[in-house]
Amino acid sequence: MNAALAPARAQARPGPAVAGPVSQVRVVRSEWVKLRALRSTWSCMLIAVLLIVGVGAVFAGGEPYRVSASHPAAYAVSVSLYGILVAQLVIGALGVLVFSGEYGTGMIRASLAVVPSRLPVLWAKLIVLAGLVLPVTLLAAFADFFVATAIQSARGASAISLADPGVLRTVLGASLYLSVAAVIGLALGALLRKTAAGLSAFAAVFFVGPIVVPHLPHAVAGIAPYLPSSAGGALWGQPLAAHPLSPWTGFAVLCGYAVVLIGLAAWRLRRRDA
């Protein structure tokens, strides 16, 4: 009874329109509502942080590391960040879900109908995702550093500080690497639209590729260092790969992949029917 009578009252509101113009800031606030309210966001972030710090703590429980000319301090930190190799999958999944979750549920139609110019939605998703992943992984990387060095020094290893060559870069690099990986996940989600397809593509590129490619015939194996995870791994000294690229060049290559994929996602979002 009440619901039936409500329309006339609720609608008949003379005066200024309630809906203002769409702006990038407003779309960012909209995307933050979604990202913040989804359980998957916080479970992904929590798992990633636990993986990074937990694996670091476990590795720190091994042999005490002695810094020398051939054993740089930064390498010990890279090893303590081993958890990234798994955490990146969780963070990539979070990125994929940002778009595929909306395509899967149909919400994307509502989202694009209220922002018909569309691209602000992509930029907003990028901003809120990076805005969440960057600080959280930064905290995780620093926590990992302090936990691992505390355990190591208790076991009599050389003291390692953030001032040692390459150490701060490695810690910051871990967070930058994971943030760009999340962005690549987002682009894959936007391009493939399906969660399963996006996750598979991300895992293939970041997990399977680096394992398989080096074993392929020489001509193909040569690209291994230029795969996103290996190139980006140069910044945080990913311990499983050789890094012919300098840290920042490697990171630039990773960013290049992200830029190309985001560009494709933007093109597809703009051109294709939703």
Add this chain to the structure above:
Amino acid sequence: MRGRIVIEIDGLTKRYGDKTAVDGLSFVVEPGVVTGFLGPNGAGKSTTMRVIAGLDRPTSGTVRVNGKHYPDCPAPMGELGILLDARSVHRGLSARNNLLALARTAGIGRRRVDEVIELAGLAEVAGARSGGFSLGMGQRLGVAAALLGQPQTVVLDEPVNGLDPDGVRWIRLLLRSLADEGRTVFVSSHLMSEMAQTATRLVIVGRGKLIAETSVEDFIGRAAVDDVLVRTPEASGLSQVLAGPGVTVTSDGTDVLRVSGVTAEQIGTAAWRAHVPVFELTPARASLEEAFMQVTQDSVEYHAGAAR
């Protein structure tokens, strides 16, 4: 009254691959009345509405909402509110957060969000994940989303789908009150009977083409077929009595005749003169559903043929 609060569709064609969903469709939806968008399933109604919302890009032709190309509107939520289908909400988000996310893009506050939640009768479930919603509740949430920005134009695709009788009545009253406020209200359905109770004007489509653009009144008038049902124990005798130019009598073998071309009064008089007993004499109007089937039949038949 409020100027150009209309939807104008001009020569709209939309193809998906080699399948033509909408084929050279042109019509205008005017403010102040509820306009029904009728057609059998697959007639191109949803596609047309998706194009209106800027979700699908027309292959050719133009769509204007309030005189503008919708995707260029600076404040889209104030121009157009759209319900596409019950499932354009994120199942992992509560009703309130689904609405809040849309509201934020237009700077709409929580107060208005709570208002439409109340309006849609979702107050008690607003905080629960919408993944657990029934079809009807999802539909109410979609309608709430369409009304968030107090849009000048409201486009709803099959809003009564999945609603209980209470919900159906709610939608009807809501649509009329929106139209009474001078808004443009465009609602699709494949059910003629539903539209007859809600809409004032009709746009009827079949196979992506316009079949009729009319008022419900005219459509009902045109649909009225002056058949009379006569129940008599002497069916063949009465048939002979009634036979004449312009009169058709059909019998299904029982004691009921369907007579067209003469009025019930004429039949009663003729039967009385011929001493034929008549037990029942009923003027039968073709139902709206039948009339609708009639006007869309060609398009449906062609469609079925093409599918083979």
